[in-house]
Amino acid sequence: MDDPLARYEPLLDDYAAFRAACDRPLPQVVRVNTLKTSVERADAALEAAPVEHDSVGWHDGLFEIDGKPGNTWPYVHGWLYGQEEVSAIPAAVCDPAPGERVFDPCAAPGSKTTHLAALMDDEGLLVANDSNLGRLSALRSNAERCGLTNVAVTKSDARNFSLKPFPGEFDRAVVDVPCSCEGTVRKNPDALDEWTLDHVEGVASVQKGILDRAIEVTRPGGTVVYSTCTFVPEENEAVLDHALAEYDVALVEYDLPLETRPGVTEWNGEEFDPSVRAAKRVYPHLNDTGGFFCAKLTVGA
């Protein structure tokens, strides 16, 4: 398809602003790793480096910085994790407590894993899985640099994840699936070059399999967060619609201090379960970020 983003004109009341934002480069963001330091000390270390930095406002511990973070003392100490601003959404929405059992089935390269471990204060069990050995190596290196000690790293196809090494279900899961990555277009201008509807349909089938398995291994009353970095309804609301039909799960409303739009209930002649409106769409022009989609589900209790 020559222009995949043109599909979203009917969904947006400010389509021109959306397109203009997608053409702008994305600011560099770092998240403070509170397992190793405090936001105040990271702030002071960036100041001393010196690296120009500004708090992004909605999330304590996310700084927009000038340049790459890798060659600074706070990065060397594992105080900082370079990531997209919107990548902080799923772990924040999951909001695990210290001592819980948490599952991150598509974990590499580790922005969510390291964020979840920080929210858990490194207490409880965090299982970080990925299917690709090269990406697992990046995940391990990031987890070790950030000092995570409550993480077990596994390699498997998340659709067939085995609970065998970890008897018992999870309290929470963050299902941040592989996707068509439309929302990363500000970071990777060629992200849309390979876009085809065939690819979308293939990846949507994988996404359903991963979400299904995450629901199956989460305890009744537990929380499953589903997220993508794409606008494609076939990979977002349609996947949730599938899970709502197949499992005893419910979408729940949640607070997020960013401007968002609700999940869409109609797309290309298809209607989705009306509760998918509780999911949130983050368009780049709304908060000057990458694009994102995030839904919070409760497993039937």
Next chain:
Amino acid sequence: MSLRDNDGHQFGRLPATDDEREVAGRPSRASVVDYWAERYGIPRATWEAYSFWERGSGKIWAFRGELDSPARIQGLGIPILRTDGEHWKPRTNAVQRFGRLATDCVIDLSAGEAEAFLAGHDQDLPRWDGDWGYLIVAHELAGEREPVGVGLYLHGELRSQMPKGRQRDL
């Protein structure tokens, strides 16, 4: 009872004591806790919530929690020690995570010395009058002492042990 060999594809839990050893050459939990306490002054209570594991000969990991042993997985907590050499050697990430608790064998570097250490350079530091061997190397960052990594101190020289992938030229 004959001792089994270590299997590099799985994590095996360290025995509580040397007497309970089932795998050849595997250190005990007690000896690992003693090592950090006796050489670096890291309180034994630090490790109460941790289990210790070996994957591959002499590569020791610390995991905050418990799993059944052996565990055939890719990672379990962080690597904390190499025990396969003549002297045990702390790992960089363990020192960064737990080194703030250390009271002994910590060498404090000036800003310029710390940058040279991070870049992987060896340097003459005759002012150190403590033990030789593996030291925790620290500098001051944001107003407090912060451990950077591991140095090998011999004959007045501090040899940087920063892994290649963690070296930086600031």
